[in-house]
Amino acid sequence: MEALKYPIGRFQAKADYTPEELQRFINDIRYLPSLLEITVQTLDQAQLDTPYRPEGWTVTQLVHHVADSHLNAYTRFKLALTEDNPTIKPYDEAAWAELEDVKTTPINVSITLLHALHTRWTALLKSIEGEQWERTVFHPESKKEINLKTLAATYSWHGLHHLAHVTGLKERMNWD
Known part of the structure; x- marks a missing residue:
């Protein structure tokens, strides 16, 4: 079950990151919408309604979750850059995944949202310099x-983690 929950492993924060690692994170964030779109584009509705693991979200819920999560992430970066150690607002991800918009909105809406959001987010990330990377949220x-x-x-990890949920499901189900 651990491998199904964490197909690329659990996130492990390091004490610090190199400029090269930061550039890789920016690139991961930049390209995630395209990778996710390519991964789900051939799935039919029954496949989209399939959980990626037992007791896990469906592919549809997962795609909408990534959009919800990354909207929050973008906001957290903007808060950190404009306020002194702001307290961020946690949210109940599981409850959000059960809301009506997740059930009734086609995933292409969240994919489109991710493309636009990640374009803005990447521009913001690329503008961060030196000590700004040390700014914090609580x-x-x-x-x-x-x-x-x-x-x-x-x-960076979060996007790749959920992308691996879908690619792993497709491999296990022989959907390619």
Whole structure:
């Protein structure tokens, strides 16, 4: 079950990141919408309604979740760049995945949203310089300050993590 939940492993934050690693995170964020779109474009409705693992979200829920999560991520970066260690707002991801918009909105809407959002987010990330990467947000659930380097690493991992959920499901089901 661990491999189905975390197909690329659990996120492990490092104490610091190199400029090359930050560039890789930016590229991961930049290209995620295209990779996700390519991965889901041939799936029919029954496949989209299939959970990626037992007791997991469906592919549809997962795609909408990535859009929801990355909207929050983009906002967190903007808050960190404009406020002094702002407290970020956690949200109930599982409850969001059960809302009516997830059930009734085609995934291409969230894919389109991801393309637009990641274009803006990438432009923002590319503009961050030097000490700005050390700016922080405060996460009230973990009670930790998180700098922008670690947030970039987190969301790079997050996108690839969910992409691997879908590619793994497609492989297990022989959908290619």
